Amino acid sequence: MSRRIRIAWLVLVTMAPGIVLRASPGWAQGPIKIGASLSLTGTYAAPAQNQQRGYQLCAKQVNEAGGVVGRKLEFVLYDDQSQPATAVRLYERLVTQDKVDLLLGPYSSPVTEAVASINEKYKMPMVAPLAAATSIFKKGRRYIFMIQSPAEVYLEGVVEIAARKGLKTVALINEDTLFPKATVQGTLELAKKKGLQVVFVEAYPKGHTDFSGILTKVKAANPDVLGASTYFDDAVAITRQMKELNVNPKMYAVTVGGDLPKFYELLGKNAEFVYGASQWEPELPYPGAAEFAEAYRKEFPGADLSYHSAGGYGGCQILVEAIRRAGSLDGEKIRAEILALETNTIYGAFKVDADGFQLAHKMVLFQWQDGKKAIVWPDELALGPVRFPTPPWNAR
Amino acid sequence: MSVVITPEMVAQVVVSGLLAGALYAMVALGLALIYGVMRVINVAHGTLLTVGAYTTFWWFNLLGLNPYLSLLFSMPLAFGLGVGLQRLMVRRVVRAPELSSLLLTFGISIALVNVLQLFFSSNLRSVEFLTGAFVVGRVAFSKSRVVACAFAVAITALAYWFLQRTRFGKAIRATSQNPEVAMVCGVNVERVHLYTFGLASALAAAGGSLVAVMIAIQPEMGQVYTFKSFLVIVLGGAGNYPGALLGGMFLGLVEQLSSLFLTTQLNEAVAYVLLVLVLLLRPTGLLGGRAT
Numbered sequence: 262m263s264r265r266i267r268i269a270w271l272v273l274v275t276m277a278p279g280i281v282l283r284a285s286p287g288w289a290q291g292p293i294k295i296g297a298s299l300s301l302t303g304t305y306a307a308p309a310q311n312q313q314r315g316y317q318l319c320a321k322q323v324n325e326a327g328g329v330v331g332r333k334l335e336f337v338l339y340d341d342q343s344q345p346a347t348a349v350r351l352y353e354r355l356v357t358q359d360k361v362d363l364l365l366g367p368y369s370s371p372v373t374e375a376v377a378s379i380n381e382k383y384k385m386p387m388v389a390p391l392a393a394a395t396s397i398f399k400k401g402r403r404y405i406f407m408i409q410s411p412a413e414v415y416l417e418g419v420v421e422i423a424a425r426k427g428l429k430t431v432a433l434i435n436e437d438t439l440f441p442k443a444t445v446q447g448t449l450e451l452a453k454k455k456g457l458q459v460v461f462v463e464a465y466p467k468g469h470t471d472f473s474g475i476l477t478k479v480k481a482a483n484p485d486v487l488g489a490s491t492y493f494d495d496a497v498a499i500t501r502q503m504k505e506l507n508v509n510p511k512m513y514a515v516t517v518g519g520d521l522p523k524f525y526e527l528l529g530k531n532a533e534f535v536y537g538a539s540q541w542e543p544e545l546p547y548p549g550a551a552e553f554a555e556a557y558r559k560e561f562p563g564a565d566l567s568y569h570s571a572g573g574y575g576g577c578q579i580l581v582e583a584i585r586r587a588g589s590l591d592g593e594k595i596r597a598e599i600l601a602l603e604t605n606t607i608y609g610a611f612k613v614d615a616d617g618f619q620l621a622h623k624m625v626l627f628q629w630q631d632g633k634k635a636i637v638w639p640d641e642l643a644l645g646p647v648r649f650p651t652p653p654w655n656a657r
Numbered sequence: 658m659s660v661v662i663t664p665e666m667v668a669q670v671v672v673s674g675l676l677a678g679a680l681y682a683m684v685a686l687g688l689a690l691i692y693g694v695m696r697v698i699n700v701a702h703g704t705l706l707t708v709g710a711y712t713t714f715w716w717f718n719l720l721g722l723n724p725y726l727s728l729l730f731s732m733p734l735a736f737g738l739g740v741g742l743q744r745l746m747v748r749r750v751v752r753a754p755e756l757s758s759l760l761l762t763f764g765i766s767i768a769l770v771n772v773l774q775l776f777f778s779s780n781l782r783s784v785e786f787l788t789g790a791f792v793v794g795r796v797a798f799s800k801s802r803v804v805a806c807a808f809a810v811a812i813t814a815l816a817y818w819f820l821q822r823t824r825f826g827k828a829i830r831a832t833s834q835n836p837e838v839a840m841v842c843g844v845n846v847e848r849v850h851l852y853t854f855g856l857a858s859a860l861a862a863a864g865g866s867l868v869a870v871m872i873a874i875q876p877e878m879g880q881v882y883t884f885k886s887f888l889v890i891v892l893g894g895a896g897n898y899p900g901a902l903l904g905g906m907f908l909g910l911v912e913q914l915s916s917l918f919l920t921t922q923l924n925e926a927v928a929y930v931l932l933v934l935v936l937l938l939r940p941t942g943l944l945g946g947r948a949t
Contacts, residue, residue, distance in 0.1 A: 302779035303877065437922055461660060465921035468881060470872045473673035473799075474916025474924065481660045494781050494873040501871075505790040505799035506669070527783045527873075654789070 292335035293328075293590065295320075295580070296355030297365040300372065303343030304467075307493055307523060308569040309368035312391055313338065314561050315573020316365065319581070322556065329584050337361055345375035352379040362590045363387075365576060366405075368569070369492075370394035370412065370440035377405050386583075386596040390576025390608075391569060393540075394443045398618040404592070406599050407619035408576045408608065412440050413447025415538040416488050418626025418638035419514045420448065423486045424455040426649055428511060432461035432484035434475055434491075434499075441490035444516065448488055460484050469495070472502045479508055486512045493518035497527050504531055504654045511650035512536060514626075522565055525632055532629045534651040539625050541568035541575075541608055542636060544644065549607040568608075575608025665795040666917060674913035675906060676802040682905025683809040684864035684882055685889035686816060687857030689901040692890065693833040694853045695751045697758040701742075701766035702886055703879030705735050705858045708769070709865025710874045711777060717784045717869075724786050724870050725808065731866045732859040739858025743851050751850060752836070766883075773876035781873040805867035812863050813902065816856065820898060829853055888932050894942020903943065 297316065300309035320334040328334065337359050341348035348367050355361045356379065364380050366373050366389030373392035380387040381402050389397070390408040393415070398407050423431070431452050435441035445462065452459055461482035463475055476499070479487060487510040489499050496518030503513070518524060519537030541547075543554035543566060553574060557566055580595075583602060587594040603612045603621070610621035626638035628647055637647045684706060691699045712731035716722040742765060750757040787804065790797040820826040831839040832849045840846050864882065872878065889908050893900030908928060915927040935943065 302774055304875075306779040306875075307781060463920055463922070465916075466925055469921065469925075470881065471673065471677055471912070474670050474913050475921040477666050477669045477673075477917060478660050481663065481666055494875070497781075497783065498872055501788060502799070504788055505802075506797045507790065507792060523781070527781075527785065529785060531788060 290332050292333035293330075293363065293584070294335050294337055294359065294361040295363050295365055295577075296337045296352070296359060296361030298339040298341040298348045298351035298355070298367050298372075298376070300343040300348075300368045301340035304492060304494065305343040305368050305372075307521060307565065308391070308517070308567065309343075311565050311567050311569035312368050312573035314557065314564060315390075315570040315575075316577055318553075318557055318560055318570075319574045319577035321560070323577075323581055329581050330588060334581070341367060341372060343369075343372070345372045348372045348376050349379060352376045356380075356383050356385065363580065363584075363595070365573075365580060366390055366392060370397060370443075371438055373397055373405075374439060377402055380404050384592050386592055386599060388576045388580045388599070390572040394439045395618065396439070396443065398616050402617070404596060404617075406579070406613055406617040408572060408579065408611065408622065409540050409619060410622045410624040411447070411619065412443035414451070414624050415444045415490070415516050416448040416514055417451055417624060418538065419486060419488060419512060419536055420451045420455050420457060422626070422638060422647060422649075423457060423512055426511075428485035429458055430460045430482075430484045431457050431486045431488065432479050432482050432510070433459065433488045434462070434479065435464050435489070436469075436491045436495060437464040437466050440517075441492075444490040445488075448490075457486070470498060472499050473506060476502055476506050476508050480506060484510055486510055487514070489513075489515040491515065491518060493521060493524070496524060500528055500531060500535065507654055509651075509653040513651060514538070519629075520627070520634070521567055525629060530657070533631075533657070534648055535629050536637075537627055537629070537634070539568050539627055539634070539636075540622070541571040542625065542627065542634060543571075544636065545609070545625070545642060547607055547609050548605050553607040571608050575606040575611075578606045578608075579604075579611055662917060667914075668796050670913040670917045671910065672796055672798060673802070674910035676799070676806040676909070677912070678906035678909025679806040679809040679813070680864055680867060680905075681882075681885055681889050681908050682902045683813045683816075684861055685886040685893070685901045685905050686813060686898060687860035688883075688886040689890045689893070689898055690829070690833075690853055690857045690860075693898070694829060695747070695758075695850055696755070697747060697750060698755055698762065699747075699857070700759060700762040700883055701769060702762075702857070702861050703881065703883030704766045704769045704773075705739065705861040705879070706865035706868070706882050707773060707874075707876060707879035708738065709735055709862025710869040710878060711773065711782075711865075712862065713866040713869040714782050714784055714874050717786065718782075724784050724866065725804065728808070728812075728863055728866050731862045735858040735862030735865075736855040739855040740851050742858075743854035747854060748847075748850065770876045770879075777876065779875055779877075781875050783873050784869045786870050799871075801870040805871065808863070808867055812860070816860060817898065817902075825849075825852070888928055890942075891932055892935055892943055897942055900942050907943070 339351040364387040368391045370392045373389045374397050386404045388406045393409045393412040395411045433445045435445045496515045514536035516538040520539045525532045583595045583598040586598040612621035627634040627636050636644045688702045709731040713724050713727040716727040787800045790799045828844045889904040893904030912924045915924040
């Protein structure tokens with residue numbers, strides 16, 4: 262008996278500092294703990310770090326405005342090193358050891374696909390702001406919600422403009438992983454609908470660094486349009502090797518990766534005329550977007566600001582709004598609120614179907630023009646005309 | 658939806674394959690040296706390549722130094738690092754069971770990658786230098802790859818000459834053939850080990866400096882090259898130095914040709930199937946035997 266009392270004392274003493282800290286004035290209860298793992302190192306590091314900044318800024322601003330349901334937000338963030346298997350372990354740990362109240366999604370479709378079974382198992386709703394592969398949301402899962410436009414429509418703008426300009430043929434190459442594959446599938450169908458002929462499609466394995474083989478074949482197929490569906494480092498490598506091998510389509514779009522400011526920093530003038538898809542740009546007239554961009558630049562001077570940043574922030578906004586409406590941290594209640602939600606965040610429109618699949622958000626197409634991303638599609642959001650056709654490399 | 662393959666396309670990928678192959682050969686020669694002399698399987702080899710790439714990046718980025726001149730810094734740096742690693746750690750597993758060296762160098766590799774991550778972050782870096790290509794007829798020779806190939810050939814030739822002609826090179830080969838006899842003949846085997854590891858690391862770093870101009874630099878970039886180097890020395894015959902050169906060229910060609918005739922998706926599969934076949938059918942490598 263005395264032993265038990267001793268243990269009880271020990272527990273009390275070790276926890277006392279926590280209890281005292283938590284009783285700081287203004288906050289009735291402890292913070293709401295939100296867990297996530299992000300690819301802070303490895304292949305996906307650049308965009309995932311932006312997403313992290315989005316999460317951090319959201320928490321900071323929500324807390325400054327008095328928190329949600331009277332409580333502060335606090336993030337528990339881990340680094341999954343761009344490895345889906347690591348992310349699975351980390352989410353398991355967030356739920357079982359860190360006992361977080363709620364979860365937010367990791368970066369990228371493959372990682373989200375992997376961890377979606379964890380939050381499903383524990384019936385914890387998870388807004389997944391940076392997952393764009395449709396299949397994740399169409400497997401009968403009940404607790405995962407999409408923020409972005411799906412992978413399938415990433416290159417819709419390219420197909421639209423190509424058709425409008427009277428182009429005939431398309432070639433598509435992609436990294437052989439979930440998201441880039443989905444983009445190619447979607448683009449194939451969009452191209453068919455618009456009467457464009459797809460003359461070449463090929464995937465390459467993740468980790469590939471020499472694209473001479475695949476680009477030699479693209480060159481032989483001589484397409485009017487080349488769409489590359491990939492991630493950042495490949496986007497840079499492919500663009501470079503296109504110049505080396507003198508591959509000259511009239512339009513060349515690369516997604517994801519072409520949208521990061523770093524893409525232009527690394528490639529300089531060679532990035533001119535390249536098209537890219539974006540979920541979000543700071544110039545877009547969404548409510549709060551301009552203020553967000555300003556606050557972000559102030560909070561993280563010199564850091565990349567991309568749609569990943571805004572997605573992280575927007576996803577966090579949706580979760581906060583759902584908590585507010587539910588008035589509690591109950592998983593089922595929050596799930597019901599997210600499903601019923603129809604709103605605009607700084608990231609654009611939000612509305613999901615019964616599967617949590619995004620219906621309202623709109624994708625935009627930009628072109629690198631004089632070092633800036635000029636939005637060229639859709640027409641109602643376009644800020645200028647396209648520079649068409651893309652001149653051959655030796656004529657630039 | 659495939660394309661008709663023309664002779665020009667074959668020429669193009671053969672050129673690309675040989676350009677890449679020379680680089681593989683140079684990097685793999687380092688690995689072959691270490692294995693030949695010490696029977697150490699050095700999994701950290703690719704990481705030393707990463708060290709070379711970062712050296713080039715920082716000299717280029719901070720001081721605007723020509724990336725090819727930075728070889729003068731990256732190679733001695735890696736040489737020193739290699740000598741240090743050998744002296745402090747690898748020395749203890751020389752000619753020990755292979756698992757020991759595998760575990761040790763694996764640990765070194767993880768530690769080095771994380772140190773790089775800590776200091777330089779995992780942001781992708783790149784050296785924008787010499788982009789574009791020389792076009793001859795209908796075949797494009799990527800400028801950065803042609804120059805890298807030229808340097809790789811020169812450095813490999815120099816290393817080869819050193820092994821064949823100099824006294825110390827002969828000592829290295831003698832140690833690799835039979836350490837006991839070499840020792841009896843007055844070769845300082847400890848010193849041979851030290852400099853061999855240094856030399857091998859310098860070769861890896863040279864590879865790093867050269868690829869820095871072609872691909873994105875990040876702390877984990879070297880791993881691919883570790884695997885490729887293993888492939889090369891198995892193809893060429895472990896411990897067989899001319900074999901490593903042949904193996905490098907062969908791997909470059911196989912990768913590119915399989916990407917052209919089959920699909921790019923399969924090119925790694927083809928390389929590794931080849932590895933298994935060579936191990937099954939010609940375990941001593943394509944050239945056969947240990948012709949050190």
